[in-house]
Amino acid sequence: MIHRILALATAVTLGTAVLAEEMKLAVTTSFENSGLADVLLPAIKEDLGLDVQLLVVGTGQALRLGQAGDVDAILVHSRTAEEAFVAEGYGTHRREIMYNDFVFIGPAGDPAGIAVAGSAAEALQRISAAEPAFVSRGDESGTHKKERALWAEAGLSPETFGAWYREVGAGMGASLNTAAGLDAYILADRASWLNFGNPAGLALLYSGAPALFNQYAFLAVNPERHSHVRHDLAVQLEGWLTSRRAADLINGYTINGETLFIFNAGPE
Amino acid sequence: MNDIYDGLLSAFWLVVTLDADLLEISLRSLQVSLTALVIASAIALPLGTLLAIRRFRYRRLTISLLNALMGLPPVVVGLLVYILLSRSGPLGVLGLLFTPTAMIIAQVIIITPLIASITHQAMRELWAEYHDLLISLNTSGWQRIRTLIWDGRRNLLTASLAGFGRAIGEVGAIMIVGGNIDNATRVLTTAIALETGKGDFALALALGFVLIALAIGINVAIHWLSRTEREGRW
Amino acid sequence: MVSSILPLTLTDVAVRRRGKTLLGPVDLSLEATGLTIIIGPNGSGKTTLLRAMHGVERLSTGAVRWSVPDEQAQHRQAYVFQTPIMLRRSVADNLRYPLQLLRLPRAEIGARVADWLARIGLEERASLQATRLSGGEKQRLAIARALIRRPDVLFLDEPCANLDGASTRAIEALLQAALDEKTRIIMTTHDLGQARRLASDAIFMLHGVVHEAGSAARFFGAPCTEELEAFFRGDIIA
Numbered sequence: 001m002i003h004r005i006l007a008l009a010t011a012v013t014l015g016t017a018v019l020a021e022e023m024k025l026a027v028t029t030s031f032e033n034s035g036l037a038d039v040l041l042p043a044i045k046e047d048l049g050l051d052v053q054l055l056v057v058g059t060g061q062a063l064r065l066g067q068a069g070d071v072d073a074i075l076v077h078s079r080t081a082e083e084a085f086v087a088e089g090y091g092t093h094r095r096e097i098m099y100n101d102f103v104f105i106g107p108a109g110d111p112a113g114i115a116v117a118g119s120a121a122e123a124l125q126r127i128s129a130a131e132p133a134f135v136s137r138g139d140e141s142g143t144h145k146k147e148r149a150l151w152a153e154a155g156l157s158p159e160t161f162g163a164w165y166r167e168v169g170a171g172m173g174a175s176l177n178t179a180a181g182l183d184a185y186i187l188a189d190r191a192s193w194l195n196f197g198n199p200a201g202l203a204l205l206y207s208g209a210p211a212l213f214n215q216y217a218f219l220a221v222n223p224e225r226h227s228h229v230r231h232d233l234a235v236q237l238e239g240w241l242t243s244r245r246a247a248d249l250i251n252g253y254t255i256n257g258e259t260l261f262i263f264n265a266g267p268e
Numbered sequence: 269m270n271d272i273y274d275g276l277l278s279a280f281w282l283v284v285t286l287d288a289d290l291l292e293i294s295l296r297s298l299q300v301s302l303t304a305l306v307i308a309s310a311i312a313l314p315l316g317t318l319l320a321i322r323r324f325r326y327r328r329l330t331i332s333l334l335n336a337l338m339g340l341p342p343v344v345v346g347l348l349v350y351i352l353l354s355r356s357g358p359l360g361v362l363g364l365l366f367t368p369t370a371m372i373i374a375q376v377i378i379i380t381p382l383i384a385s386i387t388h389q390a391m392r393e394l395w396a397e398y399h400d401l402l403i404s405l406n407t408s409g410w411q412r413i414r415t416l417i418w419d420g421r422r423n424l425l426t427a428s429l430a431g432f433g434r435a436i437g438e439v440g441a442i443m444i445v446g447g448n449i450d451n452a453t454r455v456l457t458t459a460i461a462l463e464t465g466k467g468d469f470a471l472a473l474a475l476g477f478v479l480i481a482l483a484i485g486i487n488v489a490i491h492w493l494s495r496t497e498r499e500g501r502w
Numbered sequence: 503m504v505s506s507i508l509p510l511t512l513t514d515v516a517v518r519r520r521g522k523t524l525l526g527p528v529d530l531s532l533e534a535t536g537l538t539i540i541i542g543p544n545g546s547g548k549t550t551l552l553r554a555m556h557g558v559e560r561l562s563t564g565a566v567r568w569s570v571p572d573e574q575a576q577h578r579q580a581y582v583f584q585t586p587i588m589l590r591r592s593v594a595d596n597l598r599y600p601l602q603l604l605r606l607p608r609a610e611i612g613a614r615v616a617d618w619l620a621r622i623g624l625e626e627r628a629s630l631q632a633t634r635l636s637g638g639e640k641q642r643l644a645i646a647r648a649l650i651r652r653p654d655v656l657f658l659d660e661p662c663a664n665l666d667g668a669s670t671r672a673i674e675a676l677l678q679a680a681l682d683e684k685t686r687i688i689m690t691t692h693d694l695g696q697a698r699r700l701a702s703d704a705i706f707m708l709h710g711v712v713h714e715a716g717s718a719a720r721f722f723g724a725p726c727t728e729e730l731e732a733f734f735r736g737d738i739i740a
Contacts, residue, residue, distance in 0.1 A: 024366060024449075033466055053449040055366065056462070069355035070365050173465030180467075198467035226355060228363065394590075401587040403558050405600055406576050415599075419590040 020051040023233040024071040026062035027054050028142050029171040031075060031216065034100070034191030034260055036253050040241075043249060048236055058171065060140030066090055066219065069226030073234040077216045078142040091219035092231075097241050098250050098261045099215045102146060103193055103207035105176070106185035107132070110205050114185075120211040121154035128156050131164045133184035137175050138167025142214075147187045150211065176202075189214055194255040215264075241265065275473025282474055294478060297455040298486075300368050300442070301435040304375035308435075309428050312380045316387025316427070317413050317420075320395045331388065337381035342374075346441030349374045353445065366447040371455070374441040379431035386430055390423035391416055425494055429487055436483055456482070507568045507575045507654045508534040508686055510555060515564035517550050525550040525710045527564065536702030537677070537687040539718075541694070543739050547710040548690040549584070549659050555688065556581045556657050579655040580648035584663060586640040588632040593624050596632045596643055600651050618646040622676070638669030645676055649685070656680060658689035662696060674700065694734065698722055706730045708739065 031037065037054060044050055055065060059076040066074045067090045075097070076082060085091045104114055104123055112130035117123035127134060136158065137144035151158055158165055168178050172192040179186040180200035188196075193204060218241055220234035240246055242265035250263040282290045319331060351357050353365040353373075364370045394416055402412050417424065439457035446453035448462060456479045463472035509531055516526030525547040532538060540548045553559035555566060557576060568575035580600075589596050597618050601611045619625045622642040627635070632643060641661055648656055658677075662670040670693075677687060677700065691697050697704060701718040706729075714727050725731045729739055 022452075024447075029465070051451070053366070053447075053452050055447040055449060067356075069360075171465050173467055177464070177467055196467045198469060228355065398587065398589070400558065400581075400583055401589075404556065404581040404583075405603060407603060411603060415589075 020045065020049050021230075021233055022051045022053060023073070023230045023237065024053045024055060025237070026057055026065045026071040026074040026076075028059050028062060028076050029056055029173065030077070030141075030143055030189040030192050030214075032056040033172055033195055034189070034253075035195050035255065036191070036250065036261060039249055039253055040246070043245065044237065044240055047245065048240055050233060050236065052237065056171075058137075058139045058141030059143075059145065063090075066221050069221060069229055071221065072230045073218060073220045073237065075216060075218050076142055077214050078145045079215060079217070081142075081145065082217050082219060085219060090222055090225060092222050093219070095218045095238055095242065095265065097216050097218050097246075097265050098263045099213050100261045101190050101207060102143070102187055102212040102214050103190050104185065104205050105179065105188050105193055105202050106205045107183045107201055108203040110203075112185065115205045117206055120150055120206070120209045123206045124150055124154040124156060127185055128154075128161070131162065133179075133182045134161075134165050135175055135179040135182065135184045135186040136165065136167045137172070138169040139171070141171075143172060143187065143189060146214065150187070153211065190258075191255070191260045194258060194260065216261075242267075271469045271473060274470035275477060278470045279474035279477040283478065290475070290478065292451070293454050293456055293459050293475075294482060296368065296453075297436055297457070297479070298482070300371045300455060301375060301432060304372045304379060304435050305428060305432045307372070308376045308380040308383055308431055309424075311376075312383035312431070313387050313417060313424055313427070314413065316384040317391045317416055319384070319388045320391035321412055321416065322409075334381050334385050334388070338385050340378065340381070341440070342378050342438050343440035343444070345377050346374055346444035349377065349441065349445045365445065366449060366453060368446070368453060370445040371442040371453060374445045375435045375438060378438060378441060379435050382434060383427045383431040386427035387424055390420055390427065394420045394423070422494070425490065429490065432486065433483055436486075437479065506534050506686075507570050507578050508532065509569060510655075511567045512555065513565050513567070515554055515566060516562045517547075517554060517559055518562040523710055525554060525559075526562075528554075528712055530705075530712060530715075532686075532688065535684065535686060537681055537689070537700050539697045539701040539704045540688070540690045540707060541692075541697055541704065541733070542707030542713075543733065546707040548707050550710075551705075551707060552581075552657050552659055552688065552690055578653050579657065580651060580653040581657040582641075582644050582648050582659065582661055584659040584661075586644035588635070588640055588643070590631070590633060592629045593632050593635065593643060594619065594628040597647055597650055600647060604651070614650055618650050621679075622646045623672075638665050638672070641665065641669070641673060642676065645673065649676075649680055653685065655686045655688065658687065660690055660692060662691065662693060670696070706733065 027037070032054060041052055044052055055071060057065065059078045059081060062074045062076050063081055063085055065071045066085065082094050086094050106112070106114065111132050112127045114123040114126050117126055136147060148158065166182070166184070168175050170178070172188060173196065175186060176188060176192065176196050177198060178184070180198055180202055183201050190207065218238055220231060220238060221229045223229055223231040247263040247265070250261045251259065253260055319327060349370060350365065352359045353362065353370050354360055355365070364373070398416065402415065407415070437457060439461055442455065443458050443461060446455070446458065448454050448458035456475055460472045460475045460479070463475065512528050512530040514526070515528045517524045528551065540551060542548050550559060554561060556579060557566060557572070558581070589599055591599070594615055597615045598611055601614060619628050624639060624643065632640070635643060645658070645661065661673055665673070674696065681687060703717045704715065704721040705712055706714040708729055714721070714725065714730050725734065732739055
């Protein structure tokens with residue numbers, strides 16, 4: 001029995017190592033939590049014979065991994081940071097792939113009354129006026145950067161907030177767990193929210209405003225900076241991610257009947 | 269309470285259906301932690317014994333250092349190993365980051381001081397007991413170490429098992445240096461962190477129960493295998 | 503047997519620890535045969551003297567010399583400690599251990615171990631963990647483990663302390679047998695009866711020095727010093 005298990009394990013490890021090429025892609029937690037990777041990765045393996053190993057981290061760390069050359073490409077959602085990454089020569093270029101949107105989650109009773117807000121900025125102003133518990137990612141992730149941009153747009157600065165504003169410094173899932181525990185408001189991406197298994201007393205309260213769109217982009221790490229990166233594989237992957245096949249899979253991905261991502265990669 | 273019940277139930281089903289993913293990450297957990305254990309023991313057992321019987325200049329300093337390292341937070345170890353192994357780091361050319369080897373390195377660093385320290389404690393007692401006899405019998409240094417390791421093997425086993433327990437249950441360091449990559453570096457603890465992040469407490473708990481069962485299983489198995497004397501003294 | 507490592511000569515031997523003199527100065531010479539008993543009140547330096555002779559005590563001054571180089575002499579003597587030190591192994595493995603250190607052939611080790619198990623009456627308990635033996639059995643095992651290398655000289659520190667009559671008799675029989683095989687024995691004891699039964703010569707220690715010494719008949723029959731006489735009477739000697 002033990003021998004069979006070991007043989008199987010060896011076969012699996014050796015099998016993948018011999019047959020397929022491997023590359024490392026740093027992605028954001030929100031992407032991984034959406035479950036889309038489970039649809040895309042097998043298809044990539046099938047079409048390209050390519051094993052994409054995902055490193056699931058916040059956007060901040062993903063960019064650092066790219067800068068250090070520890071991954072071959074990154075897929076993140078924080079436009080300003082991405083453009084800086086390319087401008088500093090760490091990435092060859094930035095290619096938009098798809099978008100989803102952010103949503104405001106909060107206690108189902110909505111004590112701050114954001115459900116009837118006219119804009120994302122107004123929703124935040126209502127929250128800061130009512131001062132209910134609010135959980136912030138606080139981890140320099142794309143979602144965290146988006147949240148701060150939204151506060152700025154609303155003319156508010158989180159540094160001045162009281163104890164009701166809590167930076168947890170954790171991933172999307174962990175932050176949602178915290179919010180559920182505190183019955184707090186939180187900004188989340190729609191995919192993570194729909195896939196979240198522990199909503200407790202929380203509900204989706206506000207969404208759909210254009211300010212909440214969440215653009216994902218693919219950046220291959222610059223081989224001139226790091227000669228060991230598999231730029232060839234990164235280019236292959238980019239080609240696939242912007243193909244018709246990827247478009248169908250991305251647009252067709254739903255959770256509870258809701259479409260999560262909209263493919264918007266343009267021709268090069 | 270419901271979550272725990274669900275967790276137990278899912279753990280049961282995962283195990284009885286020999287879930288392929290579970291099997292893979294459990295085997296990887298074992299592979300990484302057992303390899304780390306073997307390497308760490310090979311360093312720590314003779315080192316701890318030597319510290320117990322040899323008087324040398326920096327002995328006290330070495331022992332204090334060992335005890336301090338024992339309390340080293342795994343995350344810090346992970347971060348240091350990460351910086352060393354990163355492509356931009358001094359050992360970047362080896363390309364070891366985000367591989368099981370990197371995880372083994374981190375675990376060896378975490379558990380070696382622990383095993384060496386426990387070994388030192390146990391061997392110090394045994395040496396106090398044996399000291400006069402072994403001196404009187406005119407034993408060489410190497411014979412002393414061998415005698416102590418052999419007669420103290422049960423204590424050393426306990427030391428090693430403590431190291432194994434810490435290695436297999438560790439998450440902070442291997443998350444950083446392993447990256448929790450599916451099919452490559454995902455082990456039980458990082459999978460638990462991931463599932464907790466997704467709010468899937470039942471699956472996370474199920475994996476937790478499998479981890480506990482594995483740790484207990486290994487302990488029992490090793491003790492059972494090592495019970496050479498007829499009458500157990502435990 | 504090769505030439506004996508005796509006589510043993512101690513010249514100006516002293517042991518001092520933290521400014522306190524535990525032993526010495528001692529000048530002493532021990533001849534090649536017999537059983538020397540060392541007696542004296544507690545703290546008089548009996549054990550320290552024994553350890554100094556065996557070479558396991560660091561000397562502050564003086565020297566301990568055998569008739570052969572130290573290296574050789576060390577291999578041909580054995581020491582039995584007051585509290586027998588049992589290796590955490592079986593009874594048979596305890597006997598095997600000193601022979602294994604010498605890398606003797608397996609067959610010879612086996613034969614000698616079997617012989618000594620019989621001599622100390624522990625054949626039945628050969629595979630028992632030595633730490634589980636009774637006090638008397640432990641002491642017998644320790645003596646057998648010392649004698650199994652056939653040493654020229656055997657040191658014993660209070661071998662019968664805290665033992666009952668039967669155990670003491672068994673141990674004295676072992677020592678008598680060793681004497682018959684020409685083993686030189688040097689031992690300390692608190693038991694004056696035992697001292698009289700076994701000694702061929704005796705040493706009386708007081709305040710770290712040799713207060714009186716001589717052949718057994720003279721030593722026990724006609725003590726020269728008041729202190730030894732008082733000691734025999736059972737007085738407390740300050």
